[in-house]
Structure formats: structure tokens, C-alpha cells
Amino acid sequence: MISLHQLLLLSAVLFVIGIAGFITRRNIIIMFMSVELMLNAANLALISFANHSGSMDAQLIALFVMALAAAEVAVGLAIIITVFRNKQTVNVDELNILKW
């Protein structure tokens, strides 16, 4: 049996890589993918807990998280598409109208 500490550590590393990607990359798509990475890290933790506690509940939660991630991706990509649709009319490099 793989030790829970190792599994959680792997999950934490993936989670933190997700955070790092989110805060350093300027590409919206990659920022978004970093969030997906964070969700996967959470899923890994959940499934590890399921395995180590012998209860399937955590797997179910992970399943719902996946469904949710799919929905989030649909909405997120739709928002990105709207933003870039306006690219023709608005300078998107300065996606920074709202501030202060």
C-alpha cells in the first residue's frame, strides 16, 4: 500500500504547481489550466483518502468534482471566447480597463 503521506505530498506538490502557474503565467488559457491542475490535486487527495479509509464516499466526491470541472471549463472557455471576440474592436493586450 502506498503511504498516505506520499500521496498527499504528491497532491500538494501538484496543487502548488497549479498556484504557481496561475500567478506567473499571463496566458489566460494556461492560468485556467493551472486551476484544472489544482482540482486534480484535490481529486488525488480524495481518492487517496478513499483508499485508506475504505469508504467510497470520497470517490463519489471526486466524481462530482470532475463533473463540476467540466462545467467550469465550458463556462470559462465561453467567457474567454467572448473576450477574444471583442479583440477586433478592443485592444485586448490592455485587458485592464477596470482598476483603482
Add this chain to the structure above:
Amino acid sequence: MSNSFEINWNLLLPEIVLVTAALFLLLLGVIYRVRAGGTGPALAGAVLSLAGLVVCAFMTLAQWDTVSGTFHGMLRIDPFATYFNLLFLAGAAAGVLLSVREAGSLRGVAGEYYALLVIATFGMMVMVSAADLLVVFIGLETMSLAVYILVGSRREKAESNEAALKYFLIGAFASGFLIYGIAFLFGATGTTQFRGLAERLATTDGGPSGLQLLGLGLVLIGFLFKVAAVPFHMWVPDAYEGAPTPITAYMAVAVKAAGFAVLLRLLNVGLLPLASYWLPVMWTLAVATMLVGNLGAIFQSSIKRMLAYSSIAHAGYLLVALASINPLAANPADDRALLAVLYYLAIYTLMNVGAFGVLIYMGTAGRPMDTLEQVRGAGFRYPLLAAAMAVFMFSLSGIPPTGGFLAKFYVFSAAIDRGLISLAIIGVLNSAVSVYYYLRVVVQMYMRESEEPLPALSFSLPVALAILLSAWGVLQLGILPSCLLDAAGRAVQFLR
């Protein structure tokens, strides 16, 4: 696996009504998409969604005395849930009423727009009547996704796009933290149900484990983001400013109330054994949130953005109440902090709906009302509107005899009651500072002349109704608060 489960669908009736209404609204969108546009679909959508909300409100009201759970303890209907459900429904109704005036800009997605508004409300109701973190999470995401879309629903406007994108990115980021926290709490206790959590957390020997605290921290972050607590607040001004104004109003009142409602339930049920850990966190965040919100608002020239910062500041006052919760109170109805939060959120809903409503009413299609200069002289051109705005501003700054005063008074007296004198002093001082920027709006309306003549406004019954009801409520609940307080008292009685 046991199959012997019975589901009490009656408890879910209000939610079912809402979803049905949303489906009809979508259908409406499809029908009208085929036919020609005009303001017809928008109006039909508004009427239909209002009807759905009203029916749902009656059904919710009928549940006032119900204290029951079903779906394997995942759903819990009690007066606490009912109180907040009614508040969300009111917020949603206000959102619908305020939207009518700008319906022309919906460009053929009116049905979907109202459907999303209704579904977002549904998500809130699910959240607050949940007794399981998983259900809370799904409800939260339903609400959030719907609101992201609504923020970006003015898709031809760059501001709307940008606001939606920023809100979405940070929101998705935050929900990553939330689900990770839920995972850890599950790992540490083996359950996601509130009661179960409380039991296991209470029986941990030798203090909570690192995993439990990690779960607590990450889950808190997820909700603190939703209620716009500093430092998880940075999205608020941008999202509020860029969103269509009715949606801003809806976010300011309903989304924030939902965040606080869930936070209250979670802290008072599931995480109560860890109170000695989260109470100081709330203390610190309350101070930071009040300071940042009030200071940020001072400098604003856009009223909408000022109200966004003001909503951060108000989150700070509410956090003062959360920091003043007495985890040992035998009867939660005796805990003044809980009552203060419930009363505060109701008043806060009214004040904000009213203030945003006035902004919407004063704007015209070609000239949206936004900056402080634009309201100059409004006191004479639109005397009733300006008077209502003055009432809302006075209430927001906490001047008696408005409801805003009593709300703040309850919060600070709760803090003093728990011996948090320094917190109360900081709070009162902040509230004194806040007068400066709220008053600026009144000064501009009544004591400055406008440079250009203000345009005549077309009468809009729905918006006027929303403003009138809010103004009446703010004054009524300031002078005669007992009915609301009784309701709040009953609501918190079944909280723990």
C-alpha cells in the same frame, strides 16, 4: 448498500418550483429567438421569473415552522434556511425588477438571462439548506457559474467581458482551495456532513490535527472569497464595476448573503469545535476588511465602484459579528452576534438594492449614471429619487433612525458583549470615516449645480417599486425592527 431510504420531496418543493420556472424561461428564449425581437421577450421573461420567485417565496414561507432533513441528511430545512431563502428570493426579485429597465440591451438572450438569475438563486437556496459540504460546494458552484455568466452577459461591452473574466479566474482559483479544504476535512474526519464533522472534531484528543486545521483554513478561504473579505477581495471592485448594474446589485446583496449564511452554518455547526482557531482569524480579517473597504471607497469618483468598496467594508462589519460569536452559548438565540448578522444582512440587502436601483433609474440609455459629478443637482431635478438615495446613503453610513444604524449597533454591541472592545472601537471609527464618502453623494445631489441640464427620465414602474420598497423597508426596520428581529431570533434558534 441500504436501499431503505425515503425522500421527502416536499422539502424540496420551493427549489423544484424555481428550476421549473428556469426551464420555462429557457423555453421562452427558444421561442422568441425564432420570432422577432423587441422588448417583448424581456418583459415576458421578467414576468415569468417574478411569478416563479413569488410562488417559490410562498412555498418557502410555508416551511417557516419546518425543522426537518432528508436525502440522507444532506438537505436540512429549518427556519435558518427559510430566513435566508426568503432573503435570496427578495434579492433575486430585486434583481429582476432592476433588470427590466435595461432589458433592451439583452439582445435576444432575455430568457436565458432571467433563467440564470433564477438558477443562481436556486444555487443559493441549495447552499443554505445543505447539511453536507459536498452539497454546499455544488450549490456554490451552481450559483457562481450562473453569476459569472450574468456578469459577462453584456457581451458587446469590454468592461462586462473583463469583469466576467477576472471574476471567473479568481473564482475558479478560490474554488480550487475550497474543494481541497473539503478533501482534507474529509480525510481528517471521514465525513463531510456538518453534524458528523462537529462530532469527530470534538472528540479529537490532544487538540486538532494539522490536517483538520489545514481543512479548516482552506474551506474558510473558499467562503471568505465569496463574501469579499480582505485579502480575498481584490476582484470585487472590478467585477462590480464591470457587471451590468442590476447584476451588481444582485451580487452585492444575494451572493454576499449566501456566503455569510453558509459561513454561519458551517462555523456554528460543523466547525464549532474549532472555534478557538477561527475566532481570532475572523477578528483579524474584520479589521483588515473594514480598513481596506472604507479607505478604498474614499478615493472613488464612480458611485458604482464606491458601492463596491462599501460592500467590502460592510463585509468587514459582518466579520466583526462573526468574530463575536459565543461558541459556548447554550441557546444560539441568546447569541447577539448571530442575530446581528441576520438583521444586518436583511438591512444590507434593502440598502444596496435601493442604492443601485437609484443609479439605474437615474441613468438613461445614452448616459449611464456613474460618476459623482453626474448626480450633481439631482436633488432638484429628481427630488423623490434623490431623497430615496439620501435615505440609503444615511443608512449605509449608519445614521439613525435608519435600519443601517441599528444593524451596526447590534454588531458593535455584540462585540462589546464578548469583550472585544478594541474591535468595536476600530469598527465605530471606521464607520465614522465611511460617512465621508457616503455623504459626498448627498452633497453632490443637493448642494451642487449640474453643468449640463439633467435629462428627463422615463417612468419605470419595476425599478420605482424596488426603490420604494427598499426605502420603506430601511426606515420601517429602523423604527420598528422587532418583527425582523423576532424572525431572526427564531431562525438562529435551530442553527446549532
Add this chain to the structure above:
Amino acid sequence: MEPAAVQYDFLRWIVLSPLISCCVIALLGRKLPRVVTGTLASASVGLSFVFGLLGFLQLKSLSGHGEGEAVFLADSLYRWISVGGLTADVAFMLDRLSAVMVLVVAGVSCIIHVYSMGYMAHDKSYWRYFSYLNLFVFFMLLLVSADNLVLMFVGWEGVGLCSYLLIGFWFEDMEKAYAGKKAFVVNRIGDFGFLLAILLIFWNLGTVSFGGIFAQAPRVLTAGSGLATAIALLLFLGATGKSAQLPLYVWLPDAMAGPTPVSALIHAATMVTAGVYMIVRLNVLYLLSPQAMAVVAAVGALTAIYAATIGLVQDDIKKVLAYSTISQLGYMFLAVGVGAFSAGIFHLMTHAFFKALLFLGAGSVIHAMSGKQDIQEMGGLKGKLPATYWTFLAATLAISGIPPLSGFFSKDEILWSAFSSPHGHWAFWLIGWLAAGLTAFYMFRLLFLTFFGTSRADEHTRQHIHESPSLMTVPLAILAVLAVVGGFVGMPEALGGANSFHHWLAPVLASENGTLNAEAAGHFPEAVEYLMIALSVVVGLCGIGAAWWVYINRPGTAEKMADSVPLGYGLLKNKYYVDEIYNIFIVQPVKLTSIYILWKLFDAGIIDGLVNLSGRTVRGLGRVAARLENGYTQAYAITFILGVALLLGALLW
């Protein structure tokens, strides 16, 4: 002795009558004829006065005239707040103290309402003015007749709000709008203290109703404890804001931007005295903290002399009166600070009479001068405005403390208490005594420059000078009578009076159940009291004489005599020489100190500067806070994870 409550249902109408009138005028005012609006507004306040009088008589018959039982009338409308253990009702109480306040407030308000009908007759927003004014009276009466602190706070904030609305009434003027805002913001600083004090009182005493506080305070709070001092000082912070004491007085001179009857009502007679009322109301708490009492007395004394010196050099007729008001309020705080609560209220009452009269007289002058307020451009109005002149003279004599006018009795009682009270000190007396001399000086300077000599107005203004209509002069006359005879109710025993005012209030004052005066009288022989009385009369007369010398004697007579009677030139020269000495050694130093050190440096520089600086600091911080919001999502995310790191760090430490 627990005071007994007697239910008296009329009480609510004292407060509600102006509110109803306010609502009617606000809703229908635009359509109603002006006469109806004005009459309605005045009548509603008159009705309050009548109800107040009924209550007063009831109270009197219940308890006899002397220091009888402590009885009060109560009228409870409904339970307003009830959370946990915190309850507060919308309920009114009329005891001996609030009865006096109700009568003063409603009476003076009624007179000023009538005056306003004449003064504002041509204003385009007549109805708006009266609805605000009625609203103000409502809140003021609520303040003085509330039976608990929270309700009192509602009135407290309400009067501030109305004051703000009325200062900014002529909003077309930027400066006036700014003045209104300044008044409001400075007041909020004081209110902050008040609110905290309420919360502390509730936390420690478990009640906010006055009856409960009176009963609990001596039991729960130890005399001289830090907590009692903190509560008393926070309350006093509220009072300094509302009653324009150092250092929060800055708003009051600016508040003169409002219409003159408003200055008379709000910024002289009623609202600004709310702080004094509040302290007297809660005298139980103050007596538990001698330290706080000393602070109150010291601030009051300093304000009294400080504002009086600034008053010496003002040229705007209303500004002189404004600084005079601040100075007189300082007297009242001096009185309550040395434990002479009834003397404070007594001066509050007489001051309401003569200061309202002075402001209304000033209003009449301004009316006559086509809106001009600079006294250097006036002069010689005595003949043209006889009614105004005579009433103004009466008020000036009263404020200067000339016997037997009302101001003499009240001021004398304060000075005597400052000297003789156990809380007093000879230094307080000395400061008060000097300020009394200055008061007489600047008031007569004002009188002489305005009404005597030759007119310095331009031709156009001079032709339009006319006496005000009787709607304005009759109120002046009524107030003049009150200013002259109002003091007899508090005539001290030393002068053969009964000092019935003092005895009337005694049951509601914890300290003055006969003990204070007996003790004081024991310490000093009667001769000292007579000496003090004589001294305060003398200093008043000296001030008047000095003003006469400088403003009447010197300019006119000197030149005329030099021309016509060369023989008397030596004598004249001699006289002039004295005058010079006086000028060099007394007038100029005082003037220069007032102008350059107190007014320009301290008032405009330091205090105003501090107010502005704190405003600027907050604004600067606000700018920083807003700038952090730089619009970049990633910066937001970095802030977010900073929060995450801190929060997790705090939890896992």
C-alpha cells in the same frame, strides 16, 4: 430614593407634533400657501410647548414646589430593540430636568418659527425650510425627552443631520455646502465617542435606560475607576463635538453660513447645548469620576476664554456671536465640570434667551442692511432700527452680566461655584472672571460699531435700511422680556432670592441634594460671596467702559474737541495719552494675540489644519488602498495567496 414613574400619555405628543407637521409640509408644502405652511409649523411647535407646560404643571403638582419626591412622567410607545439582554424602548420621560429643557427648546423654537415666517418670507424654498426646521425640533425634543441612551442618540444624530441640512440650506454657495459637510464630519468624531460610551455603559451596567443607569452606576462602577473615567470622557468627547468645545469647535463659526434664525435656534439656543444637557442628565456617571469632571471643567474654562479672545477681533456680526456662543458654552461646561449642574442648566436657559435674541437681532440688522454682515460697514443704526436696538441692548447687557438681568444671575452662580465648589479651583474662577470681562468688551464693541456713531454703509444700502416687520420684532420683544427677567427664577439666597431653579432641579441631581451648597457655604464667609458678586459686576462694567472708550469716546470726541476748544487741548492730550497707554499695553497685545496667535495660528492653522490633515491622511491612505487595485488579475491572485499563506500560517503555528 427610587424615583416613581407616573404614566402620562400626552408626552408623546410633545415630540410627535412637530414631526407630523414636518411630514405634512414635506408632502404638501409645495402646494400650500406660505401663510399656512408657516402657521402650521409654528403652531405645531407651540402645541409641543403647551403639552410640555401641561407636563410641567403635572410634575409640579405631583411633587410640590420644593425638593419633594423625585417623580417623573413616563410614556412608553413600544419596545424598539430587544436582542439578548439589550432592550431599549421608544419611550419618553419628563422629569424636572427634561421638563426645563422641553420648555426652553419648545418655547424658543416657537418664537424662532414665528420670526422665520418674517425672515424667510421671500425665500423660494420656504416650505423646505420649515419642514427641516420642524424636523429639527422633533429630533431635539426627542433628544431631551428620551428615556434611554439609544433613543437619545437617535435624537443626537438627528439634530446633527438637520443642522447639516440647514447649514447647507443655501446650497448654491459652494462654501456653505462645505461648511455643512465640515459640521457633519466634525460632529461624527464626537458621535463616535458617544456611541462607544453607550456600548460601554451597556456592557458594564446591562442597561441603557436612564432609570437603570442611575440605579446601577453607583453599584457597579467604583468611584474614580478607570472605567468610569473612560465612559465619562467618551461621553464628553461626544459633547465637545456637539457643543463646539476645544478642540472640536471648528465647525460652529463655519456653520454661520446657514440662515440666521437657524443660527439662533440650532447654533445658539438648542442643539449646541445638547452636550451640556447630556452631561447633566448623566451626572451620576460624572460624579463617579473626579478626573473626568476636572477635564470637563478645564476644557470648559479654556474654551470660554479662548473663544472670547477670538471674538474680540471678528468683524462679521454672526461670527462674533458664534465665538461668543462657544465661549458661553465653555461656561456651561465649566459649571458642570465643577459639579454645579443646576448652574450649568440655568446658564443654558438664560443663554438660550439672550443668545437667541442676539442672533435674531443680528438677523434683523442683516435684513435691514440688505444682507451685509460686516460690522465695519454698519454704524448708526440706533435711530433707524429702534426695536432691534433696544432688544439687542437688553441682550447685550444680559450677556455682559449686568444685574439684574438674567445673565448676571446665571454667570454669577457659575463663577461662585467655580470658586467655592469642592470640585472647583480659584484658577477656574479667574479664567471665568477674565472671560466675563472680555465678553462684555466684545459684545459692546459689537453694539457700538453696529448701532452707534455714523453710518459707514454705502449709499445704496443706506437707503434701504428699514425696521423689520412686526412678525420679526414681536419675537424679539418676547425674548427681550425673558432675557431681562428670566434670571429671577434662580436668584441666589445671598441676594435675598429663593433660588427656586436650583431647588427645582435638586432631586434629579445626585450631588446637589442640598449637600454641595451647604458644604460650600460652610467653607467661606458670606462676605466672600458678596465680594465675588461685586467683582463680577465690576469686570463686566470695566469691559463695557473699555469698549466705550475705544469705540465711542476716541474716534468722535477726540477730533471734535481738538478743533473747537484749543484751550482744552492739553487736557485732551492728556486724555489721549491715557488712551494711548491703554491702547499699547492692553488693547493691542490682546488684539495681536487674538489675531495672530489664537485665531490665525491656532484656530485656522493648527486646529483646522489638524482636521484637514486627518482628512488628508485618510484620503491619502484611501488613494493607496485604491491604487493596490491595479486591475491585473495576477496581482489579485498574489494578494490572494498572501492571504492563504498568512491564514494557514496562523492556524498551523
Add this chain to the structure above:
Amino acid sequence: MAEQILFYLFAVIAIISALSAVTRKNPVVSAVWLVSCMCSLAVIYVLLEAYFLAAVQVIVYAGAVLMLFVFVIMLLNLRTGIIGQFRNLGLKFMGLVLTVIILRQFYTAFKGTSLILGNAGGLEPGFGEARAVGELLFTRYVYPLELISILLLVAIVGALVLAGKESS
């Protein structure tokens, strides 16, 4: 033992893929690395006896979600979809330091916890298989299941509202 070796292998692959995914310039390349990361996670799921979820992971994430990403990148020709010109390297460096701190905090929390959960006697037969998941899904988790259907509805409607054809 084989379990351990496989775990280490795929853990390393997952970490390398994740790091590559967030550091590549070209978003398409990033997406491919992410697929690799998710597939290796699926293998670890199998090791943890979550067979059904491993399948879903591959089908939904690697198959659908990441395809959607690539699709949008291609559609918009988004080689550099830059959000603003935020180049404050100091702040970003601070952010990286913070993430390291957060990782360290996680590590401390794990280390300080005894992670022995209730599974001493091995797993029940059928654990993690489709049947067991399905049974739970339609009994205890029927409420969240219903709710998630509404969530997906929102996603569909949202995509339609935002990215749908402009109707006049």
C-alpha cells in the same frame, strides 16, 4: 513493491508534466503536457483501486476537457492570449516564494498528523468499480446528482449566452 515503483514512476511523470504544462510558451504544448499529467494520475487512481474514476479521468479530463481547451486555442488562434501587461517580476517572485511557503505549510500539516485511517482490514470486494459507484450515486448521493444536472444545465446555457451566435 511493484505498486511502490509504479507510484514513484508516475508521480515523477505527473510532476514533470505539471511543471512543463505551466511553463511552456505554447498553450497547445501545455495542453498536451497536462493530458500526460492527468493520464499518469489515472494510473495512480488504478493503483488506489479507483477503477471507475480512473476511466472517467481519462475520458472526461484527457478526452473531453483538454480537447475543448485545444479546440478553443485553435479556434481563436490564441498562441499568446495575454492578460494584460503585468510584468511586475518582483511581485511574481514574491508569489513564488509564497507558494513555496504554502507547500512547506502543507508538509508540516501532513507530518504532524498521524494518517492512519480506518482501513485496516483491506477493501471490500468491488471497491471502486462502476457498480459500487453507481449504487452509491443513486442512493446516498442522489441529491448531489440531481443538483449537478442543474449545474451542467447552467454550463450549457452559459456557453450559449456568452459564446452563442449574435442574434439580432
